[in-house]
Amino acid sequence: MSSVSIASLIDQSDSMRSFGYMEPAKTDAATFITIMKEADQIGVVAFSTESRVIYPLKTIHSDHKTINEAINEIKKLSPIYLTNIEQAISQGHQMLNATGNANRAMILLSDGLWTAGGNPLRGLPSDIPIYTIALGDRGQCSILQELARKTNGQYHFSPDAFELAEIYNQIADDASVATTAINQKQQIDSYRFTTLPLYVPEGSDHVSLAVNWLDESVIYTTGSPGVNQVNILLRDPDGQKIVMPPTFIGNGFVTFHLHDPKPGQWTTGCWCGNMSQNIFRGTVGAFEPNSTxxxxxxxxxxxxxxxxxxxxxxxxxxxxxxxxxxxxxxxxxxxxDSKETILEKYKDEIKNTEPDEELMKKGVNEVDAKLNTLHKKLLPHVNIFAxxxxxxxxxxxxxxxxxxxxxxxxxxxxxxxxxxxxxxxxxxxxxxxxxxxxxxxx
Known part of the structure; x- marks a missing residue:
């Protein structure tokens, strides 16, 4: 698989904090970078009222310096102000135009309507696909779907933060970073162990395995997991436990790069200790960079x-x-249920509900802003957006x-x-x- 150049555009507007999206978004964007190959290029743009390049486009080398630097810049992000999608796309386009690589793409993550800058649907690039992620259904979905359609990208919807890692794993395939072989969400009770088969075909010279999780207070360990700890285990086709440190360890993720892996059925497992919420919610992704x-x-x-x-x-x-x-x-x-059914079913509750102020600032109408307030109020017992x-x-x-x-x-x-x-x-x-x-x- 040839090298790719990726510009990752990350929404850091205020509403990312309101719905608890900012930290998972940072974790999953960082995990995506760790599965990129040597000779690939990565750059990062963060956007709120204005957008800014937080990491210029750089080539990934075997020393992992570029990957670690980009992740460190992503970690620093915090939610602030409004949402300028147009400027973020413009900066991402300029960044990718600076490279001679024909295999280029932008990944755009946003949870809300554009509320600063111009209409992002005007003046879109015709030479670079944009893979869009709508995080939560708060009025931005049709815009992000149209952005992807007009640039020959792909639109993805994430109803909550738990879906986000699965989407980034899919975009790795969409954007030719690697072929996605496994992409599975995991919900594991405390003190439990689950396994997934990982099939490595004959002739594979490299396989990557990435595991990330929602709760950043959970720590990776190589031993028996204790309170808020998880161990990721690997066994080769002979059943032998592979003792090797992860290639990358971050807040909420680990990534292993297996070079010249033995063909056959490997086993990957998540072994959980005592989880604070009594459940571990993570996503396992496996990737083959050179698959046919x-x-x-x-x-x-x-x-x-x-x-x-x-x-x-x-x-x-x-x-x-x-x-x-x-x-x-x-x-x-x-x-x-459709939106119309939800409005009818909860019409009395909606009348007595205050609208979500963050959404009102973003231009969301009062009814939708009330729906989101009610949604958060009724969770976890009732999910009106089930x-x-x-x-x-x-x-x-x-x-x-x-x-x-x-x-x-x-x-x-x-x-x-x-x-x-x-x-x-x-x-x-x-x-x-x-x-x-x-x-x-x-």
Missing amino acids: IKLNCKLANTDMNCGDQLDLKTILESSKNEIGNIIIKTTIESPV RRQSPVYAKYSKDGVEHEPIKLDISGNHTIRVDVEGTILSSNTKFTRTRRLSVNVK
Whole structure:
């Protein structure tokens, strides 16, 4: 896989603090950088009322200096003021234009409407894709979806901070940083241990494993985990425990780089001690930088209205290896209730609820601002923005993947996830691939 140049654009406006998004956003943006390859380039732009380059575009070398420097700048961010998306895109574009690399992309994370600068949809670059992340549904989703569509990027929706790491793992694949082999959220009770298989195909010279978690007070340990501690264990295909320090350790994440790993089924595990909330919430991602097996999913149309049918195209490509024994699993995550249903169901409570001031400052209407106040008040016992997962029948053949028709009968954000498991026939080794994409339905 050739080198890539990435500009990471991070929202640091006041509302990132109001909803508790700032720290997870910093953790997940930092984890993303740790899986980038030598010769890749990374730069970081932070934006509030004005945007600023907090780390100029630099090339990653084997000494990891660039990665550590970029992460340290991200750690310093704190929420302040408004949201200037237009200026952030302009600075990211200027940064990437300075490189001769044709493989470039911007990653834009925001939780709110633009409230400073001009309309970000005007004057968009035509030569660089923007992968957008809408963190929470507070009026910005249609804008971020349009930003991605107009620049040939990809739109992603994160209903809360727990989805964010999974999205960054997917964007690593979208932006050609690495092929995503595992992308799984984990919810583990105190004193419990869970494992995931990691299939390393024959000929893999490098595999990365990243684990991050929501609660920054949880600390990584190499021994038996105690209070608010987690141990990440690795075993090779022979069942031997791999004793090696993580390549990167940060607040809320660890990343391992396995060089020339033995082909076959590895095992990765999360071993938890006594968690303060009695649960560990993290995400496991595994990445193959030089894979020839690619899972591509694309929506024929992202400008959709309630009642439209989803046209999902899925192709499993293999440039060098014959593959078989394919198992495919597709799910769609959708809102349980439409906004109209929620407003009717909670109309009495809404009348007596004060609107969220941070959202009002961002230009969100009073009703939506009241909804968000009510949402936070009723959690964790009631989630008025609850979501449901439904299986979607899918069949694999040499002609491609056939999905059953998916009718989107409710407005809001829908997320489609496709997971594939198969065998490389020449070496009889398994592989996994995962894909995630979102659509905002009006």
